[in-house]
Amino acid sequence: MAPKLDTAQMHKYWTKTSALMWTIFALWIFFSFVAPLFAVQLNSIRFLGFPLGFYMAAQGSLIAFVVLCVWNAIAQNKIDEEFGVQED
Template identity: 40%
Template sequence: MELDERQRAYWRSNLRLTFTLLGVWFGVTFVGGYFASALNTVSFLGFPLGFYLFAQGALLVYLAIIVIYVLAMNRLDRRYRFNSRH
């Protein structure tokens, strides 16, 4: 099946969004986790600050990634006139 130009543009936009959000996920999960130990000298609510920021902050960023993906894909669907209901 050959894709037309509109479908290729939609797919490129979809991949760009996906890879960008995966980059954010990677940064929060691995880079943030790597540097979280440097913050453990400070305590917050009885927990080391690095642990608290990593455990709680990462969850908020993951939730934001999901919300951004849903909103951006809905906007892409409208822009390229794709109906998500089959």
Template identity: 55%
Template sequence: MSNKEKHWDKTKGLMFITLAMWFFFGYVVFMFGGSLNSASFLGYPLAYYMCAQGSLIAFVVILFWFANKQEAIDEEFGFAEREDN
């Protein structure tokens, strides 16, 4: 298998993991919103807080995590865009 194919395999695996996390925080958390309302956080029902704030925070964390992991994969296979001076 060539270096380019190995790079794509790792990138594809990272993409599927990222999409699974996005699906979880974008849909699964909201599916159980009714049962989450029995608890509260900062005076608001937990489902409301997770919809309004929690999922947005999770998306930003996933974004930075993905960028760092992809950069590591690129460096591993010699496709890094960063140049050391």
């Protein structure tokens, strides 16, 4: 059974969790909508032999999403451990 947190601890926990969530959401918006808007301009740059705009659409965004998922899991686990509400 998870330990009970007092109101101040719950507020700190939610503040940290919320900040992590909004940061990851902002990065998700960037890689989903903002980066593709600049695909034509990015095509003048080459990455691994491919135009960067093509690479970002085909691989870069997907890699970024996986990294965001892993980062979220690790960071949330650290927050949970800090407040003693981690899962076994």
